[in-house]
Amino acid sequence: MKAILCKEYGPPEKLVIEDVPTPEPKKGQVLIEVHSAAVNFPDVLIIENKYQFKPPLPFSPGGEVAGIVTKLGEGVSKVKVGDRVIGSSGWGGFAEELVLDEARVTPIPAEMDYVTASAFLMTYGTSHHALKDRAHLKPGENLLVLGAAGGVGLAAVELGKAMGARVIAAASSEDKLAVCREHGADETILYPTGALDKDQQKALTDRIKELTGGQGADVVYDPVGGDYSEPALRATNWEGRFLVVGFAAGPIPKVPLNLALLKGCQIVGVFWGAFTGREPAKHQENLKELMAWFKAGKLRPHVSRTYKFDEVAQALNDMAARKVKGKIVLVPSR
Numbered sequence: 199m200k201a202i203l204c205k206e207y208g209p210p211e212k213l214v215i216e217d218v219p220t221p222e223p224k225k226g227q228v229l230i231e232v233h234s235a236a237v238n239f240p241d242v243l244i245i246e247n248k249y250q251f252k253p254p255l256p257f258s259p260g261g262e263v264a265g266i267v268t269k270l271g272e273g274v275s276k277v278k279v280g281d282r283v284i285g286s287s288g289w290g291g292f293a294e295e296l297v298l299d300e301a302r303v304t305p306i307p308a309e310m311d312y313v314t315a316s317a318f319l320m321t322y323g324t325s326h327h328a329l330k331d332r333a334h335l336k337p338g339e340n341l342l343v344l345g346a347a348g349g350v351g352l353a354a355v356e357l358g359k360a361m362g363a364r365v366i367a368a369a370s371s372e373d374k375l376a377v378c379r380e381h382g383a384d385e386t387i388l389y390p391t392g393a394l395d396k397d398q399q400k401a402l403t404d405r406i407k408e409l410t411g412g413q414g415a416d417v418v419y420d421p422v423g424g425d426y427s428e429p430a431l432r433a434t435n436w437e438g439r440f441l442v443v444g445f446a447a448g449p450i451p452k453v454p455l456n457l458a459l460l461k462g463c464q465i466v467g468v469f470w471g472a473f474t475g476r477e478p479a480k481h482q483e484n485l486k487e488l489m490a491w492f493k494a495g496k497l498r499p500h501v502s503r504t505y506k507f508d509e510v511a512q513a514l515n516d517m518a519a520r521k522v523k524g525k526i527v528l529v530p531s532r
Contacts, residue, residue: 199217199218199219199220199293199294199295200215200216200217200218200293200294200507200530201215201216201217201218201258201292201293201294202214202215202258202259202260202292202293202507202510202528203215203216203218203256203257203258204244204245204255204256204257204258204259205255205256206255207245207246207247207255208245208246209245209246209511209515210242210245210510210511210512210513210514210515210518211511212245213245213259213510213511213514215507215508215510218293220295221295221296221297222269222297223269223270223271223274223297224271224272224297225271225272225273226271226272226273226274226299226300226301227271227274227297227298227299227300228267228269228270228271228274228277228283228297228298228300228303229267229268229269229270229295229296229297230263230265230266230267230268230283230285230295230296230297230298230303231265231266231267231268231294231295232263232264232265232285232291232293232294232295232296232530233263233264233265233266233312233316233529233530234263234264234265234312234313234315234316234317234504234527234528234529234530235260235262235263235264235291235292235293235316235527235528235529235530236260236261236262236263236291236316236317236320236349236525236526236527236528237260237505237513237514237517237522237525237526237527237528238261238262238320238321238349238517238525239348239349239444239446239517240261241259241260241261241292241514241517242514242517242518244259244289245259245514251288251289253288253289253290257289257290258289258290258291258292258293259289259290259291259292260287260289260290260291260292260293260528261286261287261288261289261291261320262284262285262286262287262291262316262317262319262320263284263285263287263291263296263316264282264283264284264285264306264312264313264315264316265282265283265285265296265312266280266281266282266283267279267280267281267283267303268295274300275300276300276301276303277300277303277305281305282305282306282312282315283303283304283305283306284303284304284305284306284315284316284318284319285298285302285303285304286298286302286303286304286319286320286474287302288471292507292510292528294530301478304319304485307489307492307493309492309493310492313501313504313527313529314499314501316527317349317499317501317524317525317527318488318492318499319485320349320350320470321349321350321352321353321499321525322353322357322488322497322499323470323474323481323484323485323488324350324353324443324468324470325350325351325353325354325357325419326353326357326484326487326488327468327470327473327481327484328354328419328441328443328468328470329341329354329357329358329361329417329419329441330361330484331473331480331484332439332441332466332467332468333417333419333439333441333466334439335358335361335363335416335417336362336363336416337361337362337363338362338363338364339363339364339416339417340363340364340366340409340410340413340414340415340416340417340435341354341358341363341364341365341366341415341416341417341418341419342366342368342406342415342417342418342419342430342433343355343358343365343366343367343368343378343383343419344368344418344419344420344421344422344426344430345368345369345420345421345422345446345520346367346368346369346374346375346378346383346386347367347369347371347374347375347377347378347523347524348421348446348520348522348523348524349522349524349525350421350443350444351367351369351419351421352377352378352381352500352523352524353497353499354419355367355378355381355382355383356381356382356496356497356498357497358382358419359382359496360491360496360497363417364384364385365382365383365384365385366383366384366385366386366387366406366409366410366415367379367383367385367386367387368386368387368388368389368402368406368426369386369387369388369389370388370389370390370391370520371388372388373523374523375388377500377523377524381498381500385409387402387405387406387409389402389426391520393424393425394425394426394429398425399425399428399429400429402426402429402430402433403429403430403432403433404433406429406430406433407433410433410435413435413436414433414434414435414436414438414461415430415433415434415435415438416434416435416438416439417438417439417440417441418430418431418433418434418438418439418440418441419441419443420440420441420442420443420444421443421444421445421446422444422445422446422447423444423445423446423447423448423449423450423451424445424447424448424449424451425447425449425451426447426451427451427453428451428453428454428457431453431457431458431463431465432457434457434461434463435461435463436461436462436463437461437462437463437464438461438463438464439463439464439466440458440463440464440465440466441466441468442465442466442467442468443468446520453465499524499525500523500524500525501524501525501526501527502522502523502524502525502526503516503522503526503527504526504527504528504529505526505527505528505529506528506529506531507528507529507530507531508531509528510528513526513528
């Protein structure tokens with residue numbers, strides 16, 4: 199089988215495509231023939247040795263796939279050969295075949311194609327866990343989503359609407375904001391890219407307050423970090439919840455903690471991957487709710503482009519440059 203390999207840390211151009219042996223499923227594992235593999239921001243970080251998980255070299259990036267079960271290890275009972283599944287791998291997904299523990303695979307509903315399936319679980323799972331379990335978002339509350347046209351951001355926009363919130367989407371271009379409105383955003387904020395000076399930060403805070411009647415956002419969903427976090431925290435309502443999801447802008451912000459005191463607000467970490475392992479029963483409940491909302495048409499994953507395996511460097515560079523709207527997906531050439 200062919201696999202995209204990281205044999206030395208560095209930019210996407212360092213990745214190579216090589217023939218490697220098909221892995222053999224062990225006890226409790228399944229072999230998946232990969233039909234599509236989503237590209238996510240952690241894939242950019244992991245090949246540069248900047249991610250919290252550090253697999254030994256060589257490895258394939260790719261944290262979520264969709265495909266067909268082709269072989270079972272001993273004792274597997276959750277799926278059978280021929281089943282269509284989503285696989286959550288952490289890494290290893292940029293390959294034509296992948297072995298996973300059966301606990302890390304999820305059946306694909308008949309209504310969902312492979313490309314959509316591979317782009318679904320990580321982003322919607324992260325945002326659903328954030329809004330439901332960590333923020334306890336309530337109907338009628340104001341939800342501010344930073345980086346709202348990205349994978350987790352756009353999922354948060356749709357999920358916020360499904361949960362009855364008033365959603366304010368913030369992004370860096372008008373075409374990104376147009377996508378946010380198509381997916382349910384009630385209001386939008388255009389902010390500049392790159393480092394923000396003090397006037398730009400204040401303008402962002404003032405605009406958030408303006409759109410919330412001077413009260414501020416009840417929940418802030420922040421996968422961006424950098425210079426955007428503090429202005430959003432300053433525009434958080436009394437007893438608001440500020441969700442720390444990621445740092446797509448690069449720098450990890452250092453915020454004045456007196457803001458949390460003055461607003462009586464919570465700064466809440468979101469680590470969906472750890473949650474799925476620590477609370478598997480709750481994760482399965484969440485997954486059932488997400489699939490039901492998808493079947494009901496409340497969730498419409500936006501895949502802006504698919505790439506072939508030999509276009510992996512371009513896909514990852516597009517992700518790193520924040521050019522992606524929604525999700526992008528790699529498709530093996532068979």
